[in-house]
Amino acid sequence: MIDASDVIVIGAGQSGLAAAHALRAAGRSPVVLEAGPEPVGSWPSYYDSLTLFSPARYSSLPGMPFPGDPDRYPRRDEVVDxxxxxxxxxxxxxxxGHRVTSVRRRDGRFTVQVADGAELTAPVVIAASGAFSTPHRPALPGLDTFTGTVLHSADYREPGPFAGQRVIVVGAANTAVQVGYELAKVATVSLATRKPVRYAPQRPLGRDVHFWSIALGFDHLPIGHLLRNPPHTPVNDDGRYQRAVDAGQPDQRPVFTHVDGDTVAWPDGTREHVDTILLATGYRPALSYLDPAERGHHKGISTAHPGLGFVGLEWQRSFASATLRGVGRDARYVVHRLLRRLTQPITTGQGR
Incomplete structure (x- = not known):
């Protein structure tokens, strides 16, 4: 059976919900397809201690302020709720429970195939399955021969199971440092990084960094599409992370050069036994339902198909594009552009 709609949104995490809000505000009745059991995106799968680096006042979607003290930093479970x-x-x-497996366009409409065999059609589709659903596992030297435990930060929950172990955390961004910091309280931990960890003060001049980012206009600048290689984001730090790393808890080293069984070789020639290698190496967009050639976009508007848009990709339009505070702004932009196309003649193969 084929179900017809005027707009289909793929994903019901923060990106899909923001897109649905923008569509409802524009008088549309979107169908939102979510692979998981509830509309909360990837948040329940993150580690237990995850804390937002933006205060509650800067961590909400359009139309509903984040509840509670606006100056506190919400935890993972608060975001889920x-x-x-x-x-x-x-x-x-x-x-x-509707996992999308493919999206195809023909005769001005998209056909969206769901894993259970159902099909839906619409002239407009918004891919909002997010940038944090597919763990990135880089090809590190000898990692595939490591006989200890290899896991991604997506599989990490809390430090208890690693007590007494020798652990390497690969990565230099917020997740790597936050996880490495709490693991170092129960294990011997090294951060293995390609570049030194950079820090940014959490509250310069007594105000949260997001206040300054918004006040100075940086948060809103639509320049993400100009950055083919986005800059390495520094770790937001209230001082404790840099103090801990400087004290060697965890220590920081260049990425290992080789792995032999459960032994890791470092660039200085030393070798040691390691129990666990934890990859805090980020994620890739969950866009497997689109062919690679169909994933290109300009500010969230597809360069392959008229009527196809994206919401929630990192640096899609701005620094905040993949965040709770920024995704609503991008959703409004993309919805406006896509709905405008519905009232204009379009031709197959039209780009942006």
């Missing part, structure tokens, strides 16, 4: 309530109040057709 917030998204649950947001979806409930959205008044949108959200269908959970």
């Amino acid at each position: 917030y998204l649950r309530h947001y979806a409930k109040d959205l008044d949108a057709d959200i269908r959970t």
Whole structure:
């Protein structure tokens, strides 16, 4: 059976919910397809201690402020609860357990195939499956022969199981440092990095860094599409992380040069036994339902197909594009552009 709609949104995490909100505000009734059991995106799968680096006042989607003290830094489970309530109040057709396997365009409409065999069609599709669903596992030297435990930060929950171990955390961004910091309280931990960890003060001049980012206009600058190789984001730090790393808890080293069984070789020639290698190496967009040639975009508008848009990709339009505070702005932009196309003649193969 084929189900027809005017707009299909793929994903019901923060990106899909923001897109659905923008569509509802424009008078549309989108169908939102979510692979998981509830509309909260990837948040429940993150590690237990995850804390936002933006205060609650800067961590909300359009139309619903984050509850509680606006100056506190919400934890993972608070974000999950917030998204649950947001979806409930959205008044949108959200269908959970609907994993999209392919999107094809023909004769001016898209056909969206779901894993259970169902098909939906619409002239407009928004890919909002997010930038944090597919763990990135880089090809590090000898990693495939390591006989200890290799896991991605997506599989990490809390430090207890690693007590007494020798652990290497690969990465230099917020997740690597935050996980390495808490693991170092129960294990011997090294951060293995290609570049030294960089830090940014959490509260310069007594105000959270996001206040300054917004006040100075950086947060809103639509320059993400100009950055083919986005800059390495520094670690937001209230001082504890840099103090811990400088004290060697965890220490920081260049990435290992080779792995032999459970032995790791470092660039200085030393070798040692390691129990666990934890990859805090980020994620890639979950866009497997689109052919690689169809994933290109300009500010979230597809360069391959009219009527196809993207929401929630890192540096899509700005520094904040993949965040709770920034995704709503991008969603409004993309929805406006896509709906405008519905009232204009379009031709197959039209780009941006």
